[in-house]
Amino acid sequence: MSESQTADHRIDARWVLPMSEGTPILENHSVIISGERIQAIVPTSEAQQRYPDIKTTQLSDHLVMPGLINAHGHASMTLLRGLGNDLPLMEWLQEHIWPAEGEFVNEEFVADGTLLAIAEMLRSGTTCFSDMYFFPETVADVAHKHGIRVQTAFPILDFPTQWGSGPEEYIEKGLKLHDRTRNSNFVNVCFGPHAPYTVSDEPLKQIATLSEQIDLPVQIHLHETAGEVTDSIQQRGLRPSKRLADLGLMTPLTQCVHMTQVDDYDLGLLKETGAHILHCPEANMKLASGACPINRLLDAGINVALGTDGAASNNDLDMFGEMRSAAFLTKLASGDAGAVPAMEILKMATINGARSMDMEDRIGSLEPGKQADLIAVDLGDILVQPVYDPAPHLVYNTNSRQVTHSWIAGEARLIDGELQKIDLHGLRGRIQQWQQRISAADRNR
Amino acid sequence: MSESQTADHRIDARWVLPMSEGTPILENHSVIISGERIQAIVPTSEAQQRYPDIKTTQLSDHLVMPGLINAHGHASMTLLRGLGNDLPLMEWLQEHIWPAEGEFVNEEFVADGTLLAIAEMLRSGTTCFSDMYFFPETVADVAHKHGIRVQTAFPILDFPTQWGSGPEEYIEKGLKLHDRTRNSNFVNVCFGPHAPYTVSDEPLKQIATLSEQIDLPVQIHLHETAGEVTDSIQQRGLRPSKRLADLGLMTPLTQCVHMTQVDDYDLGLLKETGAHILHCPEANMKLASGACPINRLLDAGINVALGTDGAASNNDLDMFGEMRSAAFLTKLASGDAGAVPAMEILKMATINGARSMDMEDRIGSLEPGKQADLIAVDLGDILVQPVYDPAPHLVYNTNSRQVTHSWIAGEARLIDGELQKIDLHGLRGRIQQWQQRISAADRNR
Numbered sequence: 001m002s003e004s005q006t007a008d009h010r011i012d013a014r015w016v017l018p019m020s021e022g023t024p025i026l027e028n029h030s031v032i033i034s035g036e037r038i039q040a041i042v043p044t045s046e047a048q049q050r051y052p053d054i055k056t057t058q059l060s061d062h063l064v065m066p067g068l069i070n071a072h073g074h075a076s077m078t079l080l081r082g083l084g085n086d087l088p089l090m091e092w093l094q095e096h097i098w099p100a101e102g103e104f105v106n107e108e109f110v111a112d113g114t115l116l117a118i119a120e121m122l123r124s125g126t127t128c129f130s131d132m133y134f135f136p137e138t139v140a141d142v143a144h145k146h147g148i149r150v151q152t153a154f155p156i157l158d159f160p161t162q163w164g165s166g167p168e169e170y171i172e173k174g175l176k177l178h179d180r181t182r183n184s185n186f187v188n189v190c191f192g193p194h195a196p197y198t199v200s201d202e203p204l205k206q207i208a209t210l211s212e213q214i215d216l217p218v219q220i221h222l223h224e225t226a227g228e229v230t231d232s233i234q235q236r237g238l239r240p241s242k243r244l245a246d247l248g249l250m251t252p253l254t255q256c257v258h259m260t261q262v263d264d265y266d267l268g269l270l271k272e273t274g275a276h277i278l279h280c281p282e283a284n285m286k287l288a289s290g291a292c293p294i295n296r297l298l299d300a301g302i303n304v305a306l307g308t309d310g311a312a313s314n315n316d317l318d319m320f321g322e323m324r325s326a327a328f329l330t331k332l333a334s335g336d337a338g339a340v341p342a343m344e345i346l347k348m349a350t351i352n353g354a355r356s357m358d359m360e361d362r363i364g365s366l367e368p369g370k371q372a373d374l375i376a377v378d379l380g381d382i383l384v385q386p387v388y389d390p391a392p393h394l395v396y397n398t399n400s401r402q403v404t405h406s407w408i409a410g411e412a413r414l415i416d417g418e419l420q421k422i423d424l425h426g427l428r429g430r431i432q433q434w435q436q437r438i439s440a441a442d443r444n445r
Numbered sequence: 446m447s448e449s450q451t452a453d454h455r456i457d458a459r460w461v462l463p464m465s466e467g468t469p470i471l472e473n474h475s476v477i478i479s480g481e482r483i484q485a486i487v488p489t490s491e492a493q494q495r496y497p498d499i500k501t502t503q504l505s506d507h508l509v510m511p512g513l514i515n516a517h518g519h520a521s522m523t524l525l526r527g528l529g530n531d532l533p534l535m536e537w538l539q540e541h542i543w544p545a546e547g548e549f550v551n552e553e554f555v556a557d558g559t560l561l562a563i564a565e566m567l568r569s570g571t572t573c574f575s576d577m578y579f580f581p582e583t584v585a586d587v588a589h590k591h592g593i594r595v596q597t598a599f600p601i602l603d604f605p606t607q608w609g610s611g612p613e614e615y616i617e618k619g620l621k622l623h624d625r626t627r628n629s630n631f632v633n634v635c636f637g638p639h640a641p642y643t644v645s646d647e648p649l650k651q652i653a654t655l656s657e658q659i660d661l662p663v664q665i666h667l668h669e670t671a672g673e674v675t676d677s678i679q680q681r682g683l684r685p686s687k688r689l690a691d692l693g694l695m696t697p698l699t700q701c702v703h704m705t706q707v708d709d710y711d712l713g714l715l716k717e718t719g720a721h722i723l724h725c726p727e728a729n730m731k732l733a734s735g736a737c738p739i740n741r742l743l744d745a746g747i748n749v750a751l752g753t754d755g756a757a758s759n760n761d762l763d764m765f766g767e768m769r770s771a772a773f774l775t776k777l778a779s780g781d782a783g784a785v786p787a788m789e790i791l792k793m794a795t796i797n798g799a800r801s802m803d804m805e806d807r808i809g810s811l812e813p814g815k816q817a818d819l820i821a822v823d824l825g826d827i828l829v830q831p832v833y834d835p836a837p838h839l840v841y842n843t844n845s846r847q848v849t850h851s852w853i854a855g856e857a858r859l860i861d862g863e864l865q866k867i868d869l870h871g872l873r874g875r876i877q878q879w880q881q882r883i884s885a886a887d888r889n890r
């Protein structure tokens with residue numbers, strides 16, 4: 001029998017799904033947390049002997065797994081969710097979203113919208129999210145203050161916005177933010193050139209050089225629609241993927257968002273360069289953009305992570321729903337009901353997300369030494385019975401409201417469905433004010 | 446000022462979405478219920494004057510709408526949900542589902558499975574469901590006892606099953622059930638020939654004749670996959686749709702489930718005959734069957750209703766999720782982000798479902814004289830804010846757990862999220878036993 005050991009917190013769970021290579025689902029196991037890290041995962045019977053006196057959370061009907069990683073989104077656009085639906089993409093953008101952004105986006109908008117997004121994400125099992133939006137300094141501050149992990153991709157475009165005058169200023173401000181947050185346990189910064197069609201060659205080359213020099217990831221919307229690819233071929237004589245590769249921007253640090261259009265050249269390029277795919281199935285469906293062939297990408301060994309995209313286009317930030325949609329869509333699009341089984345979908349929402357952000361050594365699976373970012377899902381509700389196999393149940397039969405607990409860096413963020421550390425009452429009032437102002441302006445246009 | 450009037454119950458809601466032709470969403474209105482019917486829908490300020498002293502339910506953050514109608518499913522297969530996932534259709538059926546059905550399906554299985562399904566459906570906003578499964582007498586009894594509306598499509602196949610020896614006995618038993626339930630307010634019976642490939646011409650002709658004589662609907666799986674159509678053309682020289690039409694089985698009483706394959710002939714046939722389509726997008730995606738072109742069908746004036754299909758293939762009975770998937774899928778499949786806007790999707794889940802079952806005069810919308818089948822959805826949760834437009838919010842941003850109340854024929858079935866009239870504790874024990882037995886048998890195969 002082991003001797004009594006020290007740690008801070010013991011979580012006894014009906015099931016633990018570590019999502020680490022080669023470890024299956026574990027029954028009646030405990031996760032032992034020390035400080036901000038996972039110390040061990042052991043059978044609960046053993047944990048009771050080794051850690052008898054530490055703080056204990058009993059989760060007898062629950063599955064404990066790594067916190068979900070939302071690999072792509074625009075958090076503060078949550079304030080614009082449902083502003084115009086069922087419209088062709090350009091009409092929606094030109095008549096609703098862009099005017100609202102032009103009129104309202106400022107630091108306060110980003111602070112309130114990001115906090116609303118964080119509340120929704122924590123409530124639905126996300127513990128780390130990627131963000132691409134204006135005022136990334138504010139996003140970083142809000143995430144840091146509320147203890148949720150963020151990768152903030154600071155935006156870079158050819159033209160001026162509320163946040164800056166052009167590529168030079170965007171890059172300068174972004175790198176300053178990177179310097180300032182270098183020691184944060186919660187904030188990662190990366191380059192966020194918006195898309196090949198909004199950023200010209202010079203800034204893209206500069207980003208490629210800087211990314212390599214300082215080892216910083218680059219997130220970019222790529223091949224979102226077929227039109228983007230044909231426009232590029234018409235205007236420049238080459239696919240956007242090829243253009244990025246020529247500019248030195250397809251590397252293991254590159255995160256390609258969407259990629260609904262993948263030909264053999266793209267597949268070879270992605271495989272050869274180690275660039276990552278961030279798949280956003282619901283936004284791709286709702287905006288009729290197309291279906292990213294994730295089965296072919298995964299078969300080729302390319303890393304595919306999952307994101308919700310912004311709530312303005314989707315219209316939520318629910319990674320459980322996104323997993324389900326990803327599974328459904330790939331089966332339909334490939335014509336194969338066996339394509340991309342549930343465990344692969346779960347990897348996309350956890351360890352593959354970590355890998356895409358170059359954070360695989362810290363998060364994305366439950367392993368000793370990694371950050372204690374984990375969630376509990378109640379599988380005991382009569383309405384989701386029977387549970388023949390818990391892992392696929394997470395993908396095909398779990399409502400995000402079944403998420404009951406989450407911890408980030410060892411600290412509780414959600415307990416029994418209640419958000420910790422977020423003043424929902426104050427937030428509600430501010431959201432109502434935004435809604436009234438944005439709604440009135442939208443009606444008057 | 447109107448004088449005080451009598452009624453049984455007044456529901457004051459922030460929004461009422463009647464889903465009746467030409468009536469938009471109403472703000473601060475009340476639904477007045479008398480007995481099992483809707484008496485009136487009036488502004489709450491007026492209701493307070495006219496009905497001051499009757500029982501009142503205040504729903505200040507809620508939207509009240511017709512109860513959802515799940516137009517196709519196999520309720521008791523809920524006991525088999527998650528038994529085998531990510532498998533090709535025939536492997537899944539032959540190695541998991543059919544052996545489990547062969548070993549376990551009996552009246553007790555159907556009673557427990559149907560009650561579990563009813564609990565899930567009531568909790569997620571469904572007040573009327575269609576069912577196609579063995580022992581329909583049991584389904585009818587369980588639905589009647591728990592006060593949920595059902596259309597039970599009694600199964601007809603060429604071969605013997607646990608429920609009967611062949612077409613003759615199936616039809617005899619089904620019509621007996623129809624006689625017995627003729628006066629029930631909750632139970633409708635219809636013919637349920639399984640599919641063109643499992644029922645031969647003679648019984649199909651007999652069903653066509655009987656359906657016309659006694660004015661009883663017919664529900665049949667049709668064109669679920671491309672393979673079904675090509676097989677029929679190869680074996681019989683004609684499409685299944687044409688074969689049914691030739692046998693007199695395409696009429697305004699016909700409910701065609703799935704129809705992922707629709708060519709110009711089919712479109713013309715459906716339009717000309719007035720047959721209905723029951724669309725099950727999630728099952729069609731998960732089983733990689735195809736995408737029913739609901740945009741083209743609706744444009745042609747064909748009635749399209751929505752169903753979840755059985756939880757064994759889907760894996761839940763959540764009509765809010767199904768609405769969202771229907772919207773996403775049609776936009777992607779048609780390449781048009783504007784295809785089938787949210788209000789059309791909401792019709793599919795309400796009035797179109799009623800129309801498909803020939804119950805349009807009784808349910809499917811909130812109108813004076815119709816049955817009081819209605820639900821309330823809490824749109825006040827901070828996590829779903831802002832709400833710019835409540836109707837699309839129901840499709841794109843509503844989690845079924847936001848359903849707080851439901852009434853069927855004027856009686857409460859769900860209050861503040863709590864199911865009435867269902868002994869969940871007793872049910873839980875029985876479900877656990879089924880799971881253990883079915884799971885053990887599945888592992889030993």
